[in-house]
Amino acid sequence: MRLYNIVDGRILKNKLLSETFKRKTISFYRYFILENPQEFRDQIYKDWAELNCFGRIYVAGEGINAQMSVPEHNFDSFLKTLGKHLIFENIPIKYAIEDNGKSFYKLIVKVRPKLVADGLNDGAFDVTNVGRHLNALEFHELVSSGEHVVVDMRNHYESEIGHFKNAICPEADTFREEIALVTEMLADKKDNKILLYCTGGIRCEKASAYLKHNGFSDVNQLHGGILEYARQIKQLNLESNFIGKNFVFDERMGESVNNEIISHCHQCGKPCDTHVNCANDSCHLLFIQCPECAEKYERCCSNNCRTIKNSTAEEKSVLKSSRSRQFGNSHTYRKSFLLAKKAIFADSENYSGQTV
Numbered sequence: 605m606r607l608y609n610i611v612d613g614r615i616l617k618n619k620l621l622s623e624t625f626k627r628k629t630i631s632f633y634r635y636f637i638l639e640n641p642q643e644f645r646d647q648i649y650k651d652w653a654e655l656n657c658f659g660r661i662y663v664a665g666e667g668i669n670a671q672m673s674v675p676e677h678n679f680d681s682f683l684k685t686l687g688k689h690l691i692f693e694n695i696p697i698k699y700a701i702e703d704n705g706k707s708f709y710k711l712i713v714k715v716r717p718k719l720v721a722d723g724l725n726d727g728a729f730d731v732t733n734v735g736r737h738l739n740a741l742e743f744h745e746l747v748s749s750g751e752h753v754v755v756d757m758r759n760h761y762e763s764e765i766g767h768f769k770n771a772i773c774p775e776a777d778t779f780r781e782e783i784a785l786v787t788e789m790l791a792d793k794k795d796n797k798i799l800l801y802c803t804g805g806i807r808c809e810k811a812s813a814y815l816k817h818n819g820f821s822d823v824n825q826l827h828g829g830i831l832e833y834a835r836q837i838k839q840l841n842l843e844s845n846f847i848g849k850n851f852v853f854d855e856r857m858g859e860s861v862n863n864e865i866i867s868h869c870h871q872c873g874k875p876c877d878t879h880v881n882c883a884n885d886s887c888h889l890l891f892i893q894c895p896e897c898a899e900k901y902e903r904c905c906s907n908n909c910r911t912i913k914n915s916t917a918e919e920k921s922v923l924k925s926s927r928s929r930q931f932g933n934s935h936t937y938r939k940s941f942l943l944a945k946k947a948i949f950a951d952s953e954n955y956s957g958q959t960v
């Protein structure tokens with residue numbers, strides 16, 4: 605059996621769309637010492653491929669981080685495969701709130717040096733000395749009080765479309781940048797109550813340990829992240845302190861938490877929170893685009909990219925942009941974001957929403 609996938613992406617997408625059964629979209633992570641990450645990776649790939657699971661899963665010597673979809677009729681068998689490994693014992697599994705089951709169309713399991721690229725030297729501080737885990741309700745109440753420092757530990761393209769009320773959302777492109785920036789920005793708040801949050805909670809594990817190591821005395825983090833918060837807020841019927849959309853790294857690009865749109869189309873500036881990748885394959889820039897601009901620019905980020913997209917293979921090789929494929933992690937994204945901001949303030953007649 606092959607332990608990776610070789611079929612063309614478009615074929616796989618069509619196959620997914622024509623499926624007649626339902627899938628559950630789930631996520632989970634755990635920091636756990638794995639002696640042989642490659643062997644573990646091959647075992648779970650084999651098990652989960654057999655059950656027709658899709659997703660993006662990272663395995664490292666320090667644990668696992670998984671976002672995936674499992675066919676409903678295989679869900680019990682899937683849970684049984686977890687029973688084979690100590691790392692999964694009582695692992696909290698988070699279920700997506702907006703779930704059409706079309707979140708992934710193939711299975712990728714990768715071995716990486718670290719679960720999240722944080723640029724930190726783990727040997728230099730105690731990574732197990734993490735902040736206090738707050739459940740969704742505790743976090744909700746502390747944010748409501750408005751008395752504490754709330755920090756979004758995600759990248760700026762994530763917080764742009766949704767974040768907690770009054771949160772500090774640093775303009776960071778990567779988690780590595782984010783940690784450095786937050787430590788610096790909060791330098792005079794070492795005795796304040798700090799409330800950290802991220803998508804599913806994994807980034808706060810490292811960030812909270814690092815802040816404590818740097819002298820912060822009251823570090824707290826949202827257990828299960830925005831995913832769990834959104835689920836519980838719905839269940840408890842509370843008014844959400846998270847406004848907008850939760851960015852997720854799958855085909856859906858985001859799930860709405862309270863139906864408010866807080867971001868803007870990067871091309872015309874009108875309220876919009878739909879992330880897309882530029883349709884010019886040699887650009888693939890991640891940006892926010894409204895349906896009208898998608899039509900006007902043929903799903904491209906610029907006229908230039910539209911020209912390249914519509915050119916022949918020969919012309920393409922000449923025109924080809926040197927930009928590499930990236931997931932928002934680029935200064936070009938920031939440039940398009942700033943252009944959108946400028947367009948909004950310069951053209952306030954056409955604009956009636958909130959400011960960025």
Ligand SMILES: [Zn+2]
Nearest residue numbers: 869872894897
């Ligand atoms: Zn637009």
Ligand SMILES: [Zn+2]
Nearest residue numbers: 882887905909
């Ligand atoms: Zn482009």
